[in-house]
Amino acid sequence: MSTRRAVTVIGIGDDGCAGLTSRAANAVARAHVLVGGERHLAFFPQFTGERIALKGGLGAALDRASELANEHQVCVLASGDPLFFGIGPLIAKRFGAEHVEFLPAPSSIQWAFARTGIAWEDAEVLSVHGRSMDGFVSRLRHVSKVAVLTDTENTPARLAARLLEYGDDRWQAWVCERLSGPGERVRAFALADLAAQTDIDPLNVLLLVREGAFRPRPAIPYLHEDAFAKRMPKNGLITKREVRLLSLASLAIAPDAIVWDIGAGSGSVAIEAAMLAPRGWVYAIEVDPEGVAICRDNVRTHGVDNVEVIAGRAPEALAGLKAPDAVFVGGSKGSMEAIVAASLEALRPGGRLVVNAVTLENVAEAYTTLRAHRLDPEITLVQIARGVPLAHYRRYESLNPIHIMAASKPVAS
Numbered sequence: 001m002s003t004r005r006a007v008t009v010i011g012i013g014d015d016g017c018a019g020l021t022s023r024a025a026n027a028v029a030r031a032h033v034l035v036g037g038e039r040h041l042a043f044f045p046q047f048t049g050e051r052i053a054l055k056g057g058l059g060a061a062l063d064r065a066s067e068l069a070n071e072h073q074v075c076v077l078a079s080g081d082p083l084f085f086g087i088g089p090l091i092a093k094r095f096g097a098e099h100v101e102f103l104p105a106p107s108s109i110q111w112a113f114a115r116t117g118i119a120w121e122d123a124e125v126l127s128v129h130g131r132s133m134d135g136f137v138s139r140l141r142h143v144s145k146v147a148v149l150t151d152t153e154n155t156p157a158r159l160a161a162r163l164l165e166y167g168d169d170r171w172q173a174w175v176c177e178r179l180s181g182p183g184e185r186v187r188a189f190a191l192a193d194l195a196a197q198t199d200i201d202p203l204n205v206l207l208l209v210r211e212g213a214f215r216p217r218p219a220i221p222y223l224h225e226d227a228f229a230k231r232m233p234k235n236g237l238i239t240k241r242e243v244r245l246l247s248l249a250s251l252a253i254a255p256d257a258i259v260w261d262i263g264a265g266s267g268s269v270a271i272e273a274a275m276l277a278p279r280g281w282v283y284a285i286e287v288d289p290e291g292v293a294i295c296r297d298n299v300r301t302h303g304v305d306n307v308e309v310i311a312g313r314a315p316e317a318l319a320g321l322k323a324p325d326a327v328f329v330g331g332s333k334g335s336m337e338a339i340v341a342a343s344l345e346a347l348r349p350g351g352r353l354v355v356n357a358v359t360l361e362n363v364a365e366a367y368t369t370l371r372a373h374r375l376d377p378e379i380t381l382v383q384i385a386r387g388v389p390l391a392h393y394r395r396y397e398s399l400n401p402i403h404i405m406a407a408s409k410p411v412a413s
Helices: 022-030 059-069 088-095 108-116 156-165 241-251 268-276 289-301 336-346 360-372
Strands: 007-012 033-036 050-053 074-079 100-103 124-127 145-149 171-177 185-190 204-210 258-262 281-286 307-311 326-329 352-357 378-382 385-390 393-398 402-408
Touching: 007 022, 007 088, 022 100, 033 059, 050 059, 059 074, 059 088, 088 100, 108 145, 108 171, 108 185, 108 204, 156 171, 156 204, 241 268, 241 326, 241 352, 241 378, 241 402, 258 268, 258 336, 268 281, 268 289, 268 307, 268 326, 281 289, 289 307, 326 336, 336 352, 336 360, 352 360, 360 402
Parallel strands: 007 074, 007 100, 033 050, 033 074, 124 145, 258 281, 258 326, 281 307, 326 352
Antiparallel strands: 145 204, 171 185, 171 204, 352 402, 378 402, 385 393
């Protein structure tokens, strides 16, 4: 015997009833209960059953709908495709997917690409609707075409201004408003013009397409030190790229990782960690005021908006930060033991701690502290020599040897 489908979730566009399929219209006609936002309910003035408006908290409305679904047919109205950034997953979980039928309409994303005539099989979709736009620019680093769901705070104008702030300005933009409805409007903008717009309807989709040929960014950044502004002396206070590569690999950074870079200096490790974790977040902790300013400049220069520079001394400056998946210690200012202890305490189970140490004292203190926490760290001594000009020849120039210590926080059994 087939399971009774007590709930039908119907996708609906801004054109209301006119855009419904006959199957969706019949489902509404058979329903005893109609659930939806006030804008969607207004499309059905002829409906005589019970209406339940979804506004504010959804709990009470869904409790009532669940109670009525025991004996009555319930229709839930949702925008476009309910299972695409919509209420669909919540309804399926609440009522049981086996009791729910979904009848999707074209999503606002489909309508936006249709109205602009842009193919979208290679497009990314991002949502800042009800979410922070922190990390928005970083998530576009490897993307050439994207559709963005916005809201009244994270408007297309603010998103355009964000891209310009971080130097990612080679985009053509389209703002698609009130799609499929009588007030539909589609406009193309340069980013600078879009950033100044104040008349955009809250119901919109933003399309961004890169201008000119797009060459994907390298999967591993491997940026030379000269790509970063630095404090004096010229070659000091920055992790050399060969050491940075090994250290980042040891951190095992996932795309959504939370990373701490303690003693960030010029921010090179934090910036490359942010590139490896476009859906994550990186805290760059630096105590020196000049270093803090340089680090912030480098973050903007390299277009990573998922890095937050924290001015302060570790371990005190670590209080209140999100629990990390990976911690890099590049500088300790004499507080190595306290920093390692605080980092291990904060790390999520299975998280990685990596320490770079130059002096014998730091090597000894880091190793002793890790062993005191019953960890057996991986230890690598990195000695790099680079080829440099010597008259008409080349010679090797050695860099300072660096100890890299790496350990994982145990996962409780």
